Amino acid sequence: MLSPILMIGGALLLIISLAMDIGKSQSTARGPMLVVGIIAFFVGLYLFPTLKHHRKIVYFIFLFPLLFTFAVTVIIPLVLGICYSFTDWTGIRFEQVVGLKNYTTMFKDPAFIWSIVITFIFVVLNMILINLVGFLLALLCTSGIKGDGFFRASYFLPNLIGGIVLGYIWQFVFSNVIIGLTNNISLLAQTKTALFAIVLVYIWQYGGYIMLIYITGLTQIPGDVLEAARIDGATPAQTLFHVKIPMIASTITICTFLTLTSAFKQFDVNMALTNGAGSVADFMGNYLSNGTQMLALNIYNTAISKNNYALGQAKAVFFFIILAIVSLIQVRVSNKKEVEL
Amino acid sequence: MKKKLLAMLLSAATLSMVLAGCGGAAAPAADAGAAAAPAEAGADSAEAPAETPEGGIRLVNNKVEVDAGLKKLAAAYEAETGVPVVIESLGGGIDTQATLKGYYQADNMPDIFVFEGDIHYPTWEGLLADLSDEAWVSDTEAEYVADGKVYGFPTTTEAIGLAYNADILAKAGVDPKSITGPESMRKAFETIDAKKDELGLTAVVGYYTESSQLWWSPGQHIFGTYFDSGLARDDTTYIDLFKDGGKLDMERALPWAEMVALFNEFTDPAGVSGTYDAQVLGFASGKYAFVTQGSWIGATLVNDDKEAYEAAGSFEIGMIPYAFIEGQDTILTNSPNWWGVYKDGNVDEAKKFLAWCASNDGGQQILAEDCGFISPYASNTYSADDPFAKTIAEYTAAGKTSSWHWLSMKEGIGQNATGVVFQDYAMGNFADPQTFLDTLQQVCTNYYAN
Numbered sequence: 001m002l003s004p005i006l007m008i009g010g011a012l013l014l015i016i017s018l019a020m021d022i023g024k025s026q027s028t029a030r031g032p033m034l035v036v037g038i039i040a041f042f043v044g045l046y047l048f049p050t051l052k053h054h055r056k057i058v059y060f061i062f063l064f065p066l067l068f069t070f071a072v073t074v075i076i077p078l079v080l081g082i083c084y085s086f087t088d089w090t091g092i093r094f095e096q097v098v099g100l101k102n103y104t105t106m107f108k109d110p111a112f113i114w115s116i117v118i119t120f121i122f123v124v125l126n127m128i129l130i131n132l133v134g135f136l137l138a139l140l141c142t143s144g145i146k147g148d149g150f151f152r153a154s155y156f157l158p159n160l161i162g163g164i165v166l167g168y169i170w171q172f173v174f175s176n177v178i179i180g181l182t183n184n185i186s187l188l189a190q191t192k193t194a195l196f197a198i199v200l201v202y203i204w205q206y207g208g209y210i211m212l213i214y215i216t217g218l219t220q221i222p223g224d225v226l227e228a229a230r231i232d233g234a235t236p237a238q239t240l241f242h243v244k245i246p247m248i249a250s251t252i253t254i255c256t257f258l259t260l261t262s263a264f265k266q267f268d269v270n271m272a273l274t275n276g277a278g279s280v281a282d283f284m285g286n287y288l289s290n291g292t293q294m295l296a297l298n299i300y301n302t303a304i305s306k307n308n309y310a311l312g313q314a315k316a317v318f319f320f321i322i323l324a325i326v327s328l329i330q331v332r333v334s335n336k337k338e339v340e341l
Numbered sequence: 342m343k344k345k346l347l348a349m350l351l352s353a354a355t356l357s358m359v360l361a362g363c364g365g366a367a368a369p370a371a372d373a374g375a376a377a378a379p380a381e382a383g384a385d386s387a388e389a390p391a392e393t394p395e396g397g398i399r400l401v402n403n404k405v406e407v408d409a410g411l412k413k414l415a416a417a418y419e420a421e422t423g424v425p426v427v428i429e430s431l432g433g434g435i436d437t438q439a440t441l442k443g444y445y446q447a448d449n450m451p452d453i454f455v456f457e458g459d460i461h462y463p464t465w466e467g468l469l470a471d472l473s474d475e476a477w478v479s480d481t482e483a484e485y486v487a488d489g490k491v492y493g494f495p496t497t498t499e500a501i502g503l504a505y506n507a508d509i510l511a512k513a514g515v516d517p518k519s520i521t522g523p524e525s526m527r528k529a530f531e532t533i534d535a536k537k538d539e540l541g542l543t544a545v546v547g548y549y550t551e552s553s554q555l556w557w558s559p560g561q562h563i564f565g566t567y568f569d570s571g572l573a574r575d576d577t578t579y580i581d582l583f584k585d586g587g588k589l590d591m592e593r594a595l596p597w598a599e600m601v602a603l604f605n606e607f608t609d610p611a612g613v614s615g616t617y618d619a620q621v622l623g624f625a626s627g628k629y630a631f632v633t634q635g636s637w638i639g640a641t642l643v644n645d646d647k648e649a650y651e652a653a654g655s656f657e658i659g660m661i662p663y664a665f666i667e668g669q670d671t672i673l674t675n676s677p678n679w680w681g682v683y684k685d686g687n688v689d690e691a692k693k694f695l696a697w698c699a700s701n702d703g704g705q706q707i708l709a710e711d712c713g714f715i716s717p718y719a720s721n722t723y724s725a726d727d728p729f730a731k732t733i734a735e736y737t738a739a740g741k742t743s744s745w746h747w748l749s750m751k752e753g754i755g756q757n758a759t760g761v762v763f764q765d766y767a768m769g770n771f772a773d774p775q776t777f778l779d780t781l782q783q784v785c786t787n788y789y790a791n
Binding site for chain 1: 436438439442445446448460463464465468551552553554556610611613614615616751752753756757758759760761762764765768770780783784787791
């Protein structure tokens with residue numbers, strides 16, 4: 001009898017305290033009410049006559065703080081964000097629900113289409129180049145040259161510097177040092193060269209990290225396999241292509257997806273280096289000013305700099321969908337590979 | 342069974358502690374709100390306790406460079422009235438308005454905050470306290486007015502004009518007063534250009550167009566001269582046209598574009614990728630005769646770039662109008678932003694603080710001498726330690742000032758649209774002023790359409 005009372009009472013307290021909070025009540029009783037409500041609810045649940053689910057309830061109670069935090073920081077903002085994308089939200093308030101208007105306007109904007117296009121180009125370039133650079137560095141650092149520990153550390157070091165700081169350091173390098181080689185116009189001043197500069201800096205930042213994963217993969221290749229290859233007279237190239245690479249196939253998959261998703265989300269280096277600026281003389285019949293602005297930065301600028309929060313939110317939902325698809329494919333592919341191994 | 346119950350209770354206790362942690366943090370905030378509420382309503386309930394900062398006010402400022410000065414101001418106010426004032430300076434890459442929106446959502450609004458006029462007013466519409474009845478309103482002409490009510494407290498005056506190095510001009514034999522239109526401007530530039538080497542100049546004019554950080558200078562200020570140069574303060578002809586879908590008046594814009602072409606001809610080529618610091622330092626070291634920056638660089642000359650400025654002989658500086666049509670004789674002056682009072686904050690104390698700031702025997706001395714603010718208040722007698730203060734005073738006294746109507750352009754246009762076009766032109770990617778103008782027109786139309 002106690003159990004249902006506690007459960008219902010707890011749930012009621014919970015709802016009332018939340019309602020008070022939403023209703024901007026300043027009563028200090030809100031906090032204790034919320035806590036007491038939650039505890040009462042769980043005690044009631046635990047005392048429920050059937051003993052069947054006791055263990056599960058205990059598990060849930062231990063998970064609750066984490067789930068609560070996850071809900072507050074991820075789930076609720078996600079749901080709210082999707083809702084806001086259908087309104088004319090300004091960051092302060094919204095007047096009306098506009099339906100799919102934000103979604104249709106964003107695809108009519110050539111600047112946004114351009115952002116999508118260069119993001120895809122950037123992703124493909126990075127996926128190939130970072131893996132190539134990372135893999136070659138890993139081969140170098142596992143080849144037994146002197147001081148490979150030092151090389152490993154120094155290649156990895158750029159990854160420890162935050163993207164914004166790194167971007168500003170490189171901006172300085174481009175506009176004060178490299179400028180002498182490029183006819184007194186910084187690489188960052190023109191769209192084409194600025195995109196190249198971003199790719200370069202990003203490889204510099206991320207190559208070492210990928211290298212480290214490849215090193216782990218390469219050192220895990222069993223020594224007897226390599227020895228057998230050597231005894232059979234395999235050349236270093238044959239060993240590389242027919243033994244090492246097939247043996248680290250799963251590592252390659254992981255690294256490919258890591259570079260893919262991180263390149264998609266590229267924001268800080270882009271912001272610090274060019275802030276999206278760059279001219280495009282003619283794209284879909286328009287002159288564009290955001291030549292080097294990738295998707296994440298475009299979303300940020302739409303909301304913050306152009307003060308169009310609802311449109312920015314709609315773009316963010318679109319971005320979320322792309323990333324979700326990529327992640328789902330990633331999970332599928334990696335699962336398959338694991339089974340094969 | 343008993344053991345399980347114990348475990349259960351223990352975990353519940355842990356949980357409650359976790360949540361109490363959140364609750365504990367929330368409680369004082371709620372207290373603060375409760376304490377502020379009666380003060381705001383002016384009800385007969387007990388006053389806010391004196392020992393807690395709740396009775397005080399919090400001010401969000403977006404000029405990090407005057408943070409120290411404002412803190413001194415706050416300390417002086419507290420010493421005089423006992424009301425604590427907390428200064429929170431946001432800047433250095435932080436978007437103040439976005440942060441304020443976050444504060445609003447988190448129910449953590451400051452009592453006084455900075456906003457930039459027409460661009461930001463729609464965001465805060467209905468959330469700002471009406472300041473129309475304040476005494477300082479009659480002492481200034483720079484207050485922010487919307488729908489017939491005063492919502493913004495002006496702090497300083499900034500001027501946009503073509504700044505010049507008077508020593509170099511004198512040596513080259515150019516009288517700045519002789520520059521009254523495009524022909525005389527070209528003649529002056531050519532005269533100085535011919536003597537560039539003996540004057541030790543890198544270029545005649547330091548016109549910087551780098552678009553990732555410095556977009557605001559060409560994209561808003563130089564562009565802004567098109568809207569206002571030579572016009573009366575209340576003349577909104579061109580901005581009204583522009584607000585209607587980003588339209589430019591070609592008849593007025595073409596001579597303006599020719600002025601931009603003139604800058605491109607006589608500028609330092611490093612300007613397409615140089616920084617603001619490099620631009621001001623170049624001017625401070627006497628490498629440019631003119632610089633396309635406004636009065637705010639005065640503070641930099643006497644502080645950050647002091648060494649270079651003194652090494653170059655602490656030359657006299659002044660400002661001429663951006664005269665792209667013969668006879669334009671005004672510089673553009675305005676309060677660059679305003680302090681607004683949040684209507685659900687501690688409004689009474691905030692109003693008292695603003696009144697004190699505006700009064701001559703109150704905050705004006707610190708605002709002028711420590712923050713370098715050029716006072717927009719008529720009763721003020723303190724002058725800012727700023728090399729441009731005199732020039733601005735002269736133009737103001739002669740009534741030769743125009744307004745900053747570019748502040749009403751659609752938000753973010755300088756950063757996301759116009760800035761790059763100036764850089765592109767400076768790099769020589771447009772054949773002539775007309776092509777530049779057509780591109781600018783297209784970019785603005787698109788920006789208003791999307």
